[in-house]
Amino acid sequence: MTGRLIDGRAIAAALRAELADRVAAAPVRPCLAIVVPTADEGAAWYVRQLSRTAERLGIECRVVGPPVGADELVDRLAELSADDTVHGVLCQTPLPAGVTPVQAGSAIDVAKDVDGANPRSAGLLAAGASAYPPATAAAVLHLLRAEGVELAGRNAVVVGRSTVVGKPAATLLLAEQATVTVCHSRTRDLAEHTRRADVLVAAVGRAGLLGAEHVAPGAVVVDVGTNPTPDGGLTGDVRTDEVVDVAAAVTPVPGGVGPVTTATLLSHVVHAAGV
Amino acid sequence: MTGRLIDGRAIAAALRAELADRVAAAPVRPCLAIVVPTADEGAAWYVRQLSRTAERLGIECRVVGPPVGADELVDRLAELSADDTVHGVLCQTPLPAGVTPVQAGSAIDVAKDVDGANPRSAGLLAAGASAYPPATAAAVLHLLRAEGVELAGRNAVVVGRSTVVGKPAATLLLAEQATVTVCHSRTRDLAEHTRRADVLVAAVGRAGLLGAEHVAPGAVVVDVGTNPTPDGGLTGDVRTDEVVDVAAAVTPVPGGVGPVTTATLLSHVVHAAGV
CATH class of the missing domain: 3.40.50.10860 (Leucine Dehydrogenase, chain A, domain 1)
Known part of the structure; x- marks a missing residue:
């Protein structure tokens, strides 16, 4: 294992601690x-x-x-x-x-649209105006920032184009000055695209879709997938055990994007309260 | 010259003729x-x-x-x-x-937002719901359809990320099942990205930015640039004379996207009137 597992639980805990402090001090x-x-x-x-x-x-x-x-x-x-x-x-x-x-x-x-569900929120974000993105997409960006991943001028590839994750994640990555490619089920030769990613976001909802062959050495991989396993657990869109040998870092499932999403949603609530 | 200049004036004239017929027959x-x-x-x-x-x-x-x-x-x-x-x-x-x-x-x-200026229109489009895109972005798609360009599964690269052209064009291309990359001023090695485009949309507002070295043989190039020339004319973002030797087809400036944009805007008005 040459890469590192990103500790989403620790990143979420740090954000929660910051929020608790702000709330405790607020009127x-x-x-x-x-x-x-x-x-x-x-x-x-x-x-x-x-x-x-x-x-x-x-x-x-x-x-x-x-x-x-x-x-x-x-x-x-x-x-x-x-x-x-x-x-x-x-x-x-x-x-x-x-x-x-x-x-x-x-x-x-x-x-008050803390999970970015109003189409106007999406349009405002695309226009560079202020609005809350869907919490999952915001969590992807929070993870990348927490890990100190440079985005400006880097190639970001998002696999998946849902309204709640893929598209808003692409919008946020573009706002951070990344060159952004959105892939999906109709993409030909997915690996050719994903192997060019400095930052790869998997948000397609297919267990283990992305393996070592999809990842460039040194890439940072964020796995948004939460696919149920037969034993009642969760597994991501990424074959983490393979990818961690190629990537610089990868988020596990569970313990990656999930906990950060909850904390990010609550950070939007705290912000909306003016705290 | 191996490629072909796309006749935007003819495509616009055909659309106008169709609109005139519909309006003439409408109550x-x-x-x-x-x-x-x-x-x-x-x-x-x-x-x-x-x-x-x-x-x-x-x-x-x-x-x-x-x-x-x-x-x-x-x-x-x-x-x-x-x-x-x-x-x-x-x-x-x-x-x-x-x-x-x-x-x-x-x-x-x-x-009634026939030029897609309301952020809610942009958000609805991104959500796959019904709304008018900005006329220029819609014109890009109309040109590609009129030329019979296949988009599903193809690589589309948009250079420029403005709210009025680049971003909505990317949204529309994605809805047509293309794999979409958005490049911009911070993109590293622009040519590396654009040379992978089956469909290349230039919407950056820099005269002659894209030349033969940016275009793959057989690509279709749509030039949205309208940059003023010293003699009072207009020139695009693409060096058309070079690119036409590499691409399958390219829109000229003037006579490409411009006239189609006007006709497309009016098609939105006719549609909004229920005609």
Whole structure:
């Protein structure tokens, strides 16, 4: 093993400690409202874990639902956006049938859109204006900054073009002056592209898609994949055991992007509260 | 000369003819409102030319200003957006001091935002939802479609990352299933990237930046540059005379993207009128 595993848990812990200090010193207690429209095991687990982490940092967490029906979801998100005691609003997936991500996201005020779900937030970011990116994309950038990875003028390759990760990660990398390539399922000769990456972001949702043959010596690899394993665990899009022998550094799954995403989301809430 | 010059004037004429037919058969006359905030020679020339073209196609053109002061610009754009007799709203640059492109664009209703100036339009496009892209970026795609250029799985390289051309062109190319790389002033070894392009879009605003050494044999090159020449003419970002010997096809400047942009903008107005 020549490369290094990036310790996402430690990076998340450092960010949480900083947030806890800021919140402790603030005159206002930041408040995140999480709307959970549907009863879903994965969503429930995530919301519990997010709430616990928030409370430990002194951030109030107000959970609405489940259920919140398709007919009232947009109204509830708009009400929470208009509530002066709420600083951040998050709509948990999965959404109920009949509501699109664009409809739900558009109901969240941009100033409280801490997970970048409103299309206006995405457009503002692309225009270089101020808005919150989706927490996962922001976490990718936070990891790279925490690791001291230079981005200006470097080649960044993002595999995956989802609205919640691939595209916003590309936007953020471009804002950091990287030359950015977005690859996806229709890309011909994926390895030819990824082998040119100084920074490789895997966000495609296919377990073990990227191996040693996809990575240039010395690259930094961020694995956003969270694919369920038969034994109830998680595995990434990257074959970490192979890639760590080629790359300079790689984020493991679990313990990489995941914990940093939660901490980054809460950093957006703290920011939205003006803390 | 082994490559071919793409005839933007002919492609624009074909689109205009189609629009004129649709408008002639429609029960409603499409109406474009153009707000011209500042007295500027280039803007005045462009608005005159756009108005004339629109009128020839049976599209009403309502020009407001100049001047429209910074204090009233947002209100005027919002009023026109709320006016049922107006189908498209365009805010001509340059903007007056004190108004940002985001502020002006945000005042235009997305359904009438025929030049994709509202950040919400950009975010909707990135999310795969329906919205108008900036006319120049849409014109690049129209040219490629008109020329029968295959995009799915091909390598597209966009040089330039402006909010009005580079970024939306990248979004549109990605939606067409191309693998997309965005290069810019901080890109190291530009030619190494551009030589891998099946489709190369130059939108950087530097006269003659890209020459034969930047282009792969057989590539299709779209030159969005409109750089003024000392003799009062225009020249592109591409050294067309060299590149045409390498590329399969290249758009000239003038006579390439420019006329198609005007026709594409008017096609958005016709579409917004439901025609």
